[in-house]
Amino acid sequence: DVQLTQSPSSLSASVGDRVTLTCRASQSVSFYLNWYQQKPGRAPRLLIYSASNLYSGVPSRFSGSGSGADFTLTINGLRPEDFATYFCQQSYSGPFTFGPGTKVEIK
Amino acid sequence: QVRLQESGPGLVESSQTLSLTCSISGVSINSGGYYWNWIRQHPGKGLEWIGYTYYGGNTYYTPSLKSRVTISEDSSKNLFSLRLTSVTAADTAVYYCARSAGDFGNSIDYWGQGALVTVSS
Numbered sequence: 001d002v003q004l005t006q007s008p009s010s011l012s013a014s015v016g017d018r019v020t021l022t023c024r025a026s027q028s029v030s031f032y033l034n035w036y037q038q039k040p041g042r043a044p045r046l047l048i049y050s051a052s053n054l055y056s057g058v059p060s061r062f063s064g065s066g067s068g069a070d071f072t073l074t075i076n077g078l079r080p081e082d083f084a085t086y087f088c089q090q091s092y093s094g095p096f097t098f099g100p101g102t103k104v105e106i107k
Numbered sequence: 108q109v110r111l112q113e114s115g116p117g118l119v120e121s122s123q124t125l126s127l128t129c130s131i132s133g134v135s136i137n138s139g140g141y142y143w144n145w146i147r148q149h150p151g152k153g154l155e156w157i158g159y160t161y162y163g164g165n166t167y168y169t170p171s172l173k174s175r176v177t178i179s180e181d182s183s184k185n186l187f188s189l190r191l192t193s194v195t196a197a198d199t200a201v202y203y204c205a206r207s208a209g210d211f212g213n214s215i216d217y218w219g220q221g222a223l224v225t226v227s228s
Binding site: 001031032034036043044045046049050053055087089091094095096097098099100101 | 156167221
């Protein structure tokens with residue numbers, strides 16, 4: 001199975017900050033890496049697919065980069081509604097594992 | 108507008124079988140290019156991908172659950188189902204049904220709202 005690690009596990013940031021979250025795979029997943037946002041009591045929401053493609057309706061302050069085994073999600077200009085947990089997921093090879101998540105909290 | 112909705116018992120006794128159904132609206136389960144997934148989330152924890160069905164009944168399961176899981180589809184009712192046998196407290200979780208799309212790198216673009224299933228001893 002492909003293992004995904006995310007760092008940091010949590011971070012505190014202020015509105016307007018730029019934050020960068022990382023996801024590392026135990027082996028290459030090419031560009032088949034996706035990012036989701038989840039708020040308490042809600043289903044996850046797709047933000048970025050295939051490493052760097054912004055999903056429909058997602059604000060442009062979200063961006064993704066990377067390939068192979070190292071990926072980043074950047075939020076430029078954090079807004080109050082962005083405080084949530086972010087998960088990465090690989091869709092390169094089954095089982096299609098998720099990372100443990102990064103919780104973004106208000107400073 | 109694609110919608111997915113889980114339904115099924117919220118409480119299952121230990122050693123019994125967990126059964127959930129996902130009703131799909133806005134798209135046919137027979138549409139090509141989609142995979143129909145089950146994913147779970149233990150309370151306060153991360154996401155665990157369980158498996159999916161695709162292309163008229165083909166399935167793929169995560170190895171750790173493969174011996175206990177069956178995912179099936181009913182195209183006449185436009186739904187798919189999850190069966191998990193011999194459940195224990197470790198199977199207590201929110202269960203999500205979800206669609207993944209080949210056009211989006213097999214990412215999950217639509218999710219159900221989730222169904223909490225508690226396993227009682």
